[in-house]
Amino acid sequence: MSHHPVQPNWPARIGIAVAALAAPVFAIALAVTIGEMRIPLATAFQALGNGLFDLGYPVSAIQQGVIFDYRLSRALLAGLCGGALALSGAILQALLRNPLAEPYILGISAGASTGAVAVMILGFGGAALTVSGGAFLGSVAALLIVALLAAGAGGASDRVILAGVAGSQLFNAATATIVTTLASAEQARGVMFWLLGNFGGVRWPDVFVATPVALAGFAICMLHAKALDAFAFGADAAASLGVAVTRVRVVLFAVTAVMTATMVSIVGTIGFVGLVIPHAARFLVGPGHARLLPVCLVIGAIFMILADILSRILVPxxxxxxxxxxxLVGAPAFAIILYRARRPA
Amino acid sequence: MTLSARDVFWGTSGRMIVDGVTLEAAPGKILGLIGPNGSGKSSLLRLLCRLRNVSSGVVELDGRDIGQVSRRELARRLAFVEQQATTEIQLCVCDVVRLGRTPHRSALASWSAADEQAVDAALARVGMSERHDQLWHTLSGGERQRVHIARALAQTPSELILDEPTNHLDIQHQLSILTLVRRLGVTCIVALHDLNLAALFCDEIALLHEGRLVASGTPETVLTEETIRRVFGVAVRIGATASGRRHIEYLVDPDCYGEAAP
Structure with a gap:
C-alpha cells in the first residue's frame, strides 16, 4: 500500500510480472536438472521437450522418467504447495490480525495427520482410501470441529485461534494414541516421515489436483485483496468501510482451508513456509494485499522448490x-530479514 | 432529516443494552451522546452505523431503513471513528486514509485520481498533510485520532459517528479534535464522557441512562443540576462560560481536602 502513482507505470509493471514468472520457472529448471542421478543439461531439456510437446528426442526411458515424471512433477507440486501455504498464511494473518497465524492454526494439519494415521495404521477405509484421502477427510473433520467451536465462542479472532488450539490438541492426542498403542516401529517411522512432509511420492495426478486448487484459491483471494486491507484496524473497522465481514471471513477461511488441506493431504505437514514467507513478503512490498498476495505466491513457490532441491542433495x-x-534454511534467513528490517526503538 | 433511530432495542446475553431509544441527528449539527459508563452509548452508536443489527425498532438514513441498504452503500454515506483503534501492521498515514476509499472502489479497480484527491483533501482538513508518509506507530494518540477522522472523511460521508474520540487524550488534543469536528460541517453524532466538552461543542445532547434516553435537546435543557444528580449521582452547580455555554462545576465534599485546606 505504499505510494501508488496515479498513472500506473505499465513498463515497470510488465517487467516485474515477467520477472515474477521467470523466477519460479528458473527454480523449476534448477530442480529438474539437479539430483542424484547426473543427467546432462541438454538431455534434461530434451526430456522436457519430449514430455511437454512430444518432440521425440532420443532420451533413454530411465532418464525420461526421472526428469519428466519424477523431478518435474515434484518441482511443480513443491511450487504450488509453497505458494498456496504462503498465500494461506498471509490471508489468515490478516483475517485473525495475528502475526503468528499460519495455515495450520485452524487444526488442519492435526486433523490431516490423524486421518493419515487412521489409514496407515488402522487400515481405515480399506483399499478405497489412500493416505492422502484419509488426510483430506481428517483435515476437513478437524476444520469443521474448530469452526463449530469458534462460532459457538462468538467468532472473535482470539476465539477462533483458541478454538484452533483446542481442535489441534484433540487431534494430535488422537494421532499420538494411535501411533503409541498400535503402530510397529516401522510404521511409526513412516508416520514420522509423513508428518514432516515428503515430496517423494508425488506424481502427475497430484499436480493435476493441486494446480486448480492453488490457482482458483489465488484468484478468489485476489478478489478480496482490498477487503483484507480494510481488516487492518479490526472487523468493526472493516465493516464500517463497507466490507461484508462475515461473508469475506467465511469465503476466505474456506479457501485457505481447502488449499491447505489439499497440500497437506498430498505432501504432509510442511511447516514454516506459511508462517514466515508472508512476513518476508511484507518486508519486500509492504502490507497492501494487492501486491502482498502475488508476491507470497511467487516467493512461497520459489522457496519450496529450492528447499526441496536442498532436501535431496544436503545429505548424500x-x-x-x-x-x-x-x-533449517528458513529460520536463519528470516532472522536476517528481521534484523535488517528492525524498527528504530 | 438525516440519521434517526426510532424505538431501537438491542440486547445481548439476556440483558437489554439499548432500551427503546428514539433520536434524530439534525443535518450539519453535532449531536452529543452522554451518559455514565455502561449506559449504552457505544452500543447505540454501533446500531446507528449497523455494526450491530437492532433487535427491534428501526434506524433510518434519509427515511430509508439502514437494514435494507447494502453495507458498501452505507459506508459511502456514513463513517465511523472508533475509540483507540490501532494496528500492528506497518502502515503509513496515507495508507490508513486510503482505507477510507474502500467503499468507493470495486474489487478490481485501480487507484484513481479522484481517490487520490479525496485522500489529500481529507488529510488537509485534519491538518496532517505534512505527515502523509509518516508511520502509524510513530504517531501520538491525538495524531492517530486525526488520521482516523481523515480516513472517515475520505469516505466522503454526509454523517460521521465518533465513539469517544477524545478518550485518553490530553486536554489540548481533546479541544483540538473537537474543534476540528465542529469545523467539518458534517452531521456528527459523537459519544463524549466529559460533560463540559459536550456542553462546549455540541448543538444538541442526548443523555442515556441504563440504555434509555432520559433527556434530549439543547445543552441548556439537558444539562441541569437535577438531571446530572439523578443520572450520574454527583452534585454540580451549573454556571456559564464566557461564550455563554453551560459550565458544570462539580461539588465535592469539602472534608476531602483535610484540615490544612482553607
Missing amino acids: QQILPIGVVTA
Missing part, C-alpha cells in the same frame, strides 16, 4: 524431510 544418499529443510 538420503532425502531429508522437507519440513526439516524449510525450517
Whole structure:
C-alpha cells in the first residue's frame, strides 16, 4: 500500500510480472536438472521437450522418467504447495490480525495427520482410501470441529485461534494414541516421515489436483485483496468501510482451508513456509494485499522448490524431510530479514 | 432529516443494552451522546452505523431503513471513528486514509485520481498533510485520532459517528479534535464522557441512562443540576462560560481536602 502513482507505470509493471514468472520457472529448471542421478543439461531439456510437446528426442526411458515424471512433477507440486501455504498464511494473518497465524492454526494439519494415521495404521477405509484421502477427510473433520467451536465462542479472532488450539490438541492426542498403542516401529517411522512432509511420492495426478486448487484459491483471494486491507484496524473497522465481514471471513477461511488441506493431504505437514514467507513478503512490498498476495505466491513457490532441491542433495544418499529443510534454511534467513528490517526503538 | 433511530432495542446475553431509544441527528449539527459508563452509548452508536443489527425498532438514513441498504452503500454515506483503534501492521498515514476509499472502489479497480484527491483533501482538513508518509506507530494518540477522522472523511460521508474520540487524550488534543469536528460541517453524532466538552461543542445532547434516553435537546435543557444528580449521582452547580455555554462545576465534599485546606 505504499505510494501508488496515479498513472500506473505499465513498463515497470510488465517487467516485474515477467520477472515474477521467470523466477519460479528458473527454480523449476534448477530442480529438474539437479539430483542424484547426473543427467546432462541438454538431455534434461530434451526430456522436457519430449514430455511437454512430444518432440521425440532420443532420451533413454530411465532418464525420461526421472526428469519428466519424477523431478518435474515434484518441482511443480513443491511450487504450488509453497505458494498456496504462503498465500494461506498471509490471508489468515490478516483475517485473525495475528502475526503468528499460519495455515495450520485452524487444526488442519492435526486433523490431516490423524486421518493419515487412521489409514496407515488402522487400515481405515480399506483399499478405497489412500493416505492422502484419509488426510483430506481428517483435515476437513478437524476444520469443521474448530469452526463449530469458534462460532459457538462468538467468532472473535482470539476465539477462533483458541478454538484452533483446542481442535489441534484433540487431534494430535488422537494421532499420538494411535501411533503409541498400535503402530510397529516401522510404521511409526513412516508416520514420522509423513508428518514432516515428503515430496517423494508425488506424481502427475497430484499436480493435476493441486494446480486448480492453488490457482482458483489465488484468484478468489485476489478478489478480496482490498477487503483484507480494510481488516487492518479490526472487523468493526472493516465493516464500517463497507466490507461484508462475515461473508469475506467465511469465503476466505474456506479457501485457505481447502488449499491447505489439499497440500497437506498430498505432501504432509510442511511447516514454516506459511508462517514466515508472508512476513518476508511484507518486508519486500509492504502490507497492501494487492501486491502482498502475488508476491507470497511467487516467493512461497520459489522457496519450496529450492528447499526441496536442498532436501535431496544436503545429505548424500538420503532425502531429508522437507519440513526439516524449510525450517533449517528458513529460520536463519528470516532472522536476517528481521534484523535488517528492525524498527528504530 | 438525516440519521434517526426510532424505538431501537438491542440486547445481548439476556440483558437489554439499548432500551427503546428514539433520536434524530439534525443535518450539519453535532449531536452529543452522554451518559455514565455502561449506559449504552457505544452500543447505540454501533446500531446507528449497523455494526450491530437492532433487535427491534428501526434506524433510518434519509427515511430509508439502514437494514435494507447494502453495507458498501452505507459506508459511502456514513463513517465511523472508533475509540483507540490501532494496528500492528506497518502502515503509513496515507495508507490508513486510503482505507477510507474502500467503499468507493470495486474489487478490481485501480487507484484513481479522484481517490487520490479525496485522500489529500481529507488529510488537509485534519491538518496532517505534512505527515502523509509518516508511520502509524510513530504517531501520538491525538495524531492517530486525526488520521482516523481523515480516513472517515475520505469516505466522503454526509454523517460521521465518533465513539469517544477524545478518550485518553490530553486536554489540548481533546479541544483540538473537537474543534476540528465542529469545523467539518458534517452531521456528527459523537459519544463524549466529559460533560463540559459536550456542553462546549455540541448543538444538541442526548443523555442515556441504563440504555434509555432520559433527556434530549439543547445543552441548556439537558444539562441541569437535577438531571446530572439523578443520572450520574454527583452534585454540580451549573454556571456559564464566557461564550455563554453551560459550565458544570462539580461539588465535592469539602472534608476531602483535610484540615490544612482553607
